[in-house]
Amino acid sequence: MTVRQLSLPALVDACLDLGVPGVGLWREPVRSHGVEATAKLVREAGLTVTTLCRGGFLTATDPRERAEAITDNRRAVEEAAALGTRVLVLVSGGLPAGSKDLHGARERVADALAVLGPYAEQHGVRLAIEPLHPMFAADRCVVSTLTQALDLAERFPAHQVGVTVDTYHLWWDDTAPAQIARAGAQHRIHTFQVADWTTPLPEGVLNGRGQLGDGTIDFPTWRHHVDSAGYTGPIEAELFNENLWSRDGHEVLRETAERFVTHVLG
Template sequence: MSSDLPTGPEEANEALFSRFSINQQTIKQWSLPELVDGCAKAGVRGVGLWRAPVQEYGVAAAARLVRDAGLTVTSLCRGGFFTALDSKDRADALVDNRAAIEEAAALGTETLVLVSGGLPAGSRDLHGARERVADALGELAPYAADAGVRLALEPLHPMYAADRCVVSTLAQALALAERFPAEQVGVVVDTYHLWWDDTIGSQIGRAGAGGRIAAFQLADWVTPLPAGVLLGRGQLGDGAVNLRWFREQVDAAGYRGPVEVEIFNPELWERPGAEVLAEVAERFARHVMHAR
């Protein structure tokens, strides 16, 4: 690892950071070239990307930029939003998700993160909305498999169920994913969204036994929640989540993939990107990877 990241005897250990990935949203103030350059200089090997900045830069150009820097795209966010009642809206969503699959394949990542979508306006039918998610997965999973991409269904905290994601628990995500081959549809374990669930340990075990853990993402839960909620994720170690416990659980479940830090936080976005990256890496070492 570069001296830009923590340089203590444990922090500098290559094995400690071999799984570390930084999601683009954590350092949103950086352009895509700045992110790639900053990670390469710091010795960070993995990046999670988002579709909008990739599209703005150009998918082929972004893929070349990342590849030439020796980085790996650990996930692409995001597809999904499958719950509309209108048939045209559902068809449009499928078109957009096929494009997302193609973008993921071009970037060389095997993981496309999906957010299911919330309740349509005026609807209170959670079951119906979840079945429309299943229908969309049935349409898209074979297409994704042909492209070498796995769909990764992400459950979000229940506070998002109405407007953003009717899949709120890992158990609900698995119930949908398990209708399809594991190599086609997996799940995302995100500490910010799942830390509160007292069944999460057994559900992580279930996901691991079925080979369903497609991505593992980290952020902390801090209070009070800000207005808008979405931008309230905390820096690692600042909140209520037992991050190390989560990492131990996914490891015990057989997951050996990237550990991606995804923090939506305006305070981090106001700081120099290199400073944020170094701090996240230090927190990752201290709160996620170090043995007790």
Template sequence: MSAADRFSFNHATAKFWDQREAVEACARAGAGIGLWREPLQEMGVEATAKLVQDAGVAVTSLCRGGFFTDPTPEAIADNKRAIEEAAAVGAPTLVLVSGGIPEGGTIDTAREGVRESLAALAPYALDHGVTLAIEPLHPMFASDRCVVTTLAEALDLAAPFAPEAVGVVVDTYHIWWDPQVWQGIARAGAEGRIASFQFADWITPLPAGVLTGRGQLGDGCIDFKRYLTEVNATGFTGPIEVELFNDTLWARPGPEVFAETKTAFENVVS
């Protein structure tokens, strides 16, 4: 399979596009899709499962679980529901954004909360055939969104659990800056823990809304060909999701964004 044939469109790239239309576009293009819980719940889990099955579209991930640095019973219960949803729609992976520092806590206590939550959820995920994929986020998000910032840290958190239960996300946008990233990718591959591979570019200067500042592929500074080479070298041949949070893209029609993103993907992997 060529790299271009591994394209998966994460629905967040066209956030306000109807889920049904996005799935149908992926079916026509022979692409996979990364789903998000909010549109899935709006349509209904059973209806979404039927939609992707009838369309013959592979669901490559479900976003997102996590936000459990304060592992309350409610947070654990919601993550268990997310695992159930992933299993129902055929998503092999539930992406975890771990969460920021809870009120009155520290980054150390927050990271301990991540460990406790993984221990509570890993057996449930394994029972449902879903891999929990820890996504390290860029350090600028550590205080409010994700206290896990490097692949090495994500792998250390995953280490006590079977790779089928807990893996990691290799997301270029969040880890491109890390001088140890290539060693991290090699380690993730050797441990069988690459559960998701995602592309987004880093543009300079960043827009004012940093969270929604992911650039279209080829518009920034990330060397996608090297990421592809390094991940391929581990033996990972799974889908490559393009996930862009970008206000300018979100304001455009979904079909237009899909076509542009697919072309940009083909350009950077060719």
């Protein structure tokens, strides 16, 4: 999504040109290109699919809507397996229309995980609950902190359900370092994502993920927390930003890779 202006073949070519070894994919462009065609494309290029985004949206109260969500998430698990990634990122979903019951919504997420966790295990895929910044709790994600995510994940085996650590959503939370250690001790950090927090936030907020180094997040400290917790997997840059999307995608990918080396690895 960082360079959503690139087609999947163009993205693969740019990754190969710049020496980027892995890519996190989103379901919408994968479906447009075709799941099997995408799997063949990345496999023949020698790229690793680090994660698939996203499953989730599991908070509906209507029985038909809940059944549809489970079906869609099973399909997402199958897509992840076909692409060769072991991690499906989950965004839990917001409050149903008219509801103010955050606890009940989180319990419905747990009910869904009880069904989806074993199904994911059968396909060699792990589910990674992603906490989103509290400003998204009403309409997008009732799981706002790593504490809440781990309280859900710990009801299930770690090889079924873990968490996503995303700097953009968690940088403000001074309890997050202790929760990263908690997650690491249980082998539940399934992916680590970086994006910067820049202000003023754009209208609509969702596409406010800043280019690495342009904002307020201390990436070396976050990497230290995750490294100390024993995480050795890929680190993904995930930037939703209209200004970046309006530019040449190859140029944006080059800039992101350079910023990644300087601000995250450096």
